[in-house]
Amino acid sequence: VKRFSGGLFDSIANAIVSLALLWLLLRAGLGFWDWAITRASFDATSAEQCARSGGACWAFIGDRWRLILFGPYPYAEQWRPALALILFIALIAASFAPATWRARRRVRTLAVAWSVGVPLMGLLMWGGMPGLPPVPSRLWGGLPLTVMLASVGVALAFILAVLLALGRVSEMPVLRWLSTLYIEFFRGVPLIALLFLAAVMFPYLVPPEWTMDTLLRAQLAFALFFAAYMAEAIRGGLQAIPRGQYLAAESLGMGYWQSRTRIILPQALRTVIPSLVNIFIAAFKDTSLVVVISMLDLLGAANASTAQAQWWGLYIEPYLFIAVIYLAFCSAMSAYSRGLERRLGVGLR
Amino acid sequence: MDSIQRTWKRPGVRALVWQALAIALVAASVLWLHANITGNLARRDLDIDFGFLRAGASFEFGENLIGHRAGDSFLSAFGAGLANTVLVAIVGIALTTVVATVLALMRLSPNRLARNIAAAWIELVRNTPLLLQLLFWHQLVIRQLPGPRQAWELLPDVFLSNRGLYFPAAIAQPAFGHAALAFVIGAGLAIAASRLLPEGRRRLAWLALMVPPLIVLAVQAEPIEITRPALRGFNFQGGISLSPEFVALVIALTVYQAAFMAETLRSGILGVPKGQQEAAASLGLGRTATLRLVIFPQALRIVIPPVTSQYLSLTKNSSLAVVIGYPDLVRVSSVTISETGRAIECITILLLVYLSLSLTTAFLMNLYNRRVMARGGDTR
Numbered sequence: 001v002k003r004f005s006g007g008l009f010d011s012i013a014n015a016i017v018s019l020a021l022l023w024l025l026l027r028a029g030l031g032f033w034d035w036a037i038t039r040a041s042f043d044a045t046s047a048e049q050c051a052r053s054g055g056a057c058w059a060f061i062g063d064r065w066r067l068i069l070f071g072p073y074p075y076a077e078q079w080r081p082a083l084a085l086i087l088f089i090a091l092i093a094a095s096f097a098p099a100t101w102r103a104r105r106r107v108r109t110l111a112v113a114w115s116v117g118v119p120l121m122g123l124l125m126w127g128g129m130p131g132l133p134p135v136p137s138r139l140w141g142g143l144p145l146t147v148m149l150a151s152v153g154v155a156l157a158f159i160l161a162v163l164l165a166l167g168r169v170s171e172m173p174v175l176r177w178l179s180t181l182y183i184e185f186f187r188g189v190p191l192i193a194l195l196f197l198a199a200v201m202f203p204y205l206v207p208p209e210w211t212m213d214t215l216l217r218a219q220l221a222f223a224l225f226f227a228a229y230m231a232e233a234i235r236g237g238l239q240a241i242p243r244g245q246y247l248a249a250e251s252l253g254m255g256y257w258q259s260r261t262r263i264i265l266p267q268a269l270r271t272v273i274p275s276l277v278n279i280f281i282a283a284f285k286d287t288s289l290v291v292v293i294s295m296l297d298l299l300g301a302a303n304a305s306t307a308q309a310q311w312w313g314l315y316i317e318p319y320l321f322i323a324v325i326y327l328a329f330c331s332a333m334s335a336y337s338r339g340l341e342r343r344l345g346v347g348l349r
Numbered sequence: 350m351d352s353i354q355r356t357w358k359r360p361g362v363r364a365l366v367w368q369a370l371a372i373a374l375v376a377a378s379v380l381w382l383h384a385n386i387t388g389n390l391a392r393r394d395l396d397i398d399f400g401f402l403r404a405g406a407s408f409e410f411g412e413n414l415i416g417h418r419a420g421d422s423f424l425s426a427f428g429a430g431l432a433n434t435v436l437v438a439i440v441g442i443a444l445t446t447v448v449a450t451v452l453a454l455m456r457l458s459p460n461r462l463a464r465n466i467a468a469a470w471i472e473l474v475r476n477t478p479l480l481l482q483l484l485f486w487h488q489l490v491i492r493q494l495p496g497p498r499q500a501w502e503l504l505p506d507v508f509l510s511n512r513g514l515y516f517p518a519a520i521a522q523p524a525f526g527h528a529a530l531a532f533v534i535g536a537g538l539a540i541a542a543s544r545l546l547p548e549g550r551r552r553l554a555w556l557a558l559m560v561p562p563l564i565v566l567a568v569q570a571e572p573i574e575i576t577r578p579a580l581r582g583f584n585f586q587g588g589i590s591l592s593p594e595f596v597a598l599v600i601a602l603t604v605y606q607a608a609f610m611a612e613t614l615r616s617g618i619l620g621v622p623k624g625q626q627e628a629a630a631s632l633g634l635g636r637t638a639t640l641r642l643v644i645f646p647q648a649l650r651i652v653i654p655p656v657t658s659q660y661l662s663l664t665k666n667s668s669l670a671v672v673i674g675y676p677d678l679v680r681v682s683s684v685t686i687s688e689t690g691r692a693i694e695c696i697t698i699l700l701l702v703y704l705s706l707s708l709t710t711a712f713l714m715n716l717y718n719r720r721v722m723a724r725g726g727d728t729r
Binding site for chain 1: 458472479481692
């Protein structure tokens with residue numbers, strides 16, 4: 001069976017399929033063009049005015065894009081989350097670029113950059129210095145919140161996940177059972193239920209003097225949830241390491257932690273980076289669930305952006321706007337993951 | 350001192366100590382949580398008591414399968430929520446499987462245009478959040494579909510409007526319940542028969558599935574009455590209706606999960622060794638016969654584990670229903686929490702129900718998986 005022969009018109013059946021698909025594409029494309037460009041309003045002042053021309057209401061995005069991107073963060077201070085976000089993306093991009101890891105010097109520079117960058121981002125977001133009025137975390141929102149929930153959640157989850165994965169393949173039955181129990185529990189319940197737990201039940205679980213804001217609780221719920229999925233991915237990597245590596249480490253006289261941190265984990269983690277990136281993509285999309293505990297992440301802010309009477313009733317424009325943002329982030333990450341998979345595959349062979 | 354060191358060096362001893370430590374740690378945190386919960390409850394003059402489930406709930410939902418009404422117990426409300434969750438999951442799983450198969454075949458089609466369209470669609474769907482898609486479909490259904498008067502008649506007597514999907518149904522009578530019971534018995538008979546019958550006659554076993562319910566219906570059923578939706582005033586009356594929320598939820602779940610499942614199916618089909626195809630071709634099998642007899646059965650074995658977890662994730666993802674107000678289990682819990690304040694009890698129920706749904710499905714699929722493996726053996 002020739003699956004990838006490629007032609008569009010090399011047989012009659014194929015030609016019919018091609019023509020039908022071309023016609024559909026053309027119709028969809030023209031329809032979209034008509035809505036998004038020809039009949040769109042770019043300078044209307046209300047949804048009603050937009051409705052008269054019957055096309056997209058881009059004037060709304062022009063008016064509200066900052067609310068969607070930054071949520072309730074004080075308008076005059078929105079350059080701060082914007083700067084923090086750019087800084088963060090630059091750091092992440094530098095950390096994951098294969099070129100960085102080729103030279104030890106670059107890795108050291110990167111470590112310094114992170115240790116300066118993280119406090120700086122915190123300072124930008126919270127403020128509290130002369131010239132930077134304080135902004136409490138309940139006013140954070142939009143894209144910076146989405147990126148933060150996903151990244152901090154996944155970073156915390158990663159540490160826990162390594163321990164859980166080691167526990168799950170451990171020779172000690174008690175550790176194995178406990179890790180399995182944890183993993184199966186968190187993989188068996190929906191994230192929404194955990195967010196409810198974090199929002200509603202949390203105050204009962206801790207001493208009354210512990211007051212955590214909703215942001216921190218949601219962050220914790222994300223970390224605990226994604227740790228279970230990451231642990232399973234890492235376990236796959238651990239089990240793919242040839243037994244000879246374990247034996248070799250042992251015969252060199254290495255103890256458990258030494259062999260794990262120097263021999264086993266570096267190899268195991270390397271092979272599972274693509275699946276970890278995929279989990280990060282899932283986390284990035286799933287942070288949108290915080291709207292159920294009324295936080296204004298990118299999706300929450302987009303929902304809130306039409307609350308004013310003047311723009312009431314619009315939904316395609318804000319959703320399309322944030323869909324493009326999600327798409328850009330997730331496609332970039334999945335392209336990276338695929339590229340890495342190819343490189344790793346080549347390296348291993 | 351020396352002997353202590355030597356003892357510590359023995360792996361058995363060390364393992365014992367670590368495990369004892371782990372147990373102690375877990376026990377300590379459980380005790381700590383327990384102390385916190387009892388302390389916090391006492392301070393607020395509350396207790397943990399599932400007895401509230403028997404009290405009457407003041408709310409009811411637009412749609413429910415088990416006939417929950419306002420004033421019925423909270424237990425029946427939870428039952429209605431669970432039934433709605435299960436209904437969405439079953440309909441979603443069935444539709445997802447169909448759509449995913451079509452997408453996967455498009456991805457593998459000899460036509461480049463079909464391949465690229467499917468690939469672009471899958472990329473688009475997989476890289477945007479499910480919740481965003483759900484909200485979009487919900488808005489689209491309630492804003493863009495015509496009102497009941499201009500409803501689309503998809504099939505005779507099946508209407509889709511911004512009030513939901515209306516279709517005709519037979520009015521329930523006791524015989525239906527008995528027939529369902531007979532169907533279960535028939536299924537048992539069919540399994541037994543397929544074990545007993547010789548290889549070539551296995552198909553006869555399906556008769557055993559059909560016969561008992563048909564007998565029950567023939568003996569017991571009164572003339573079947575059908576209720577059809579008809580426009581009366583501002584909305585349809587009669588028939589069975591599915592709310593716009595249900596329609597939006599099923600569309601969103603199907604579109605989203607099918608994109609993921611299509612990739613699984615595709616890699617399953619590509620995962621069948623090339624030699625199998627060549628062998629089939631050299632035996633003179635055509636393209637369709639090769640797919641049906643050689644490729645699909647082997648691909649099935651590869652995809653069962655990942656497809657199982659995708660069915661499970663669909664079921665768990667149906668909990669997003671709460672955001673658009675579809676009365677699923679999560680929504681019932683959150684409404685009950687706000688009505689009774691029993692957060693701990695409700696969330697415990699919620700977690701336990703999802704956990705048992707997940708674990709049961711995983712268990713059943715493992716059984717099935719083991720059977721398929723055993724029957725085919727490892728052909729590679």
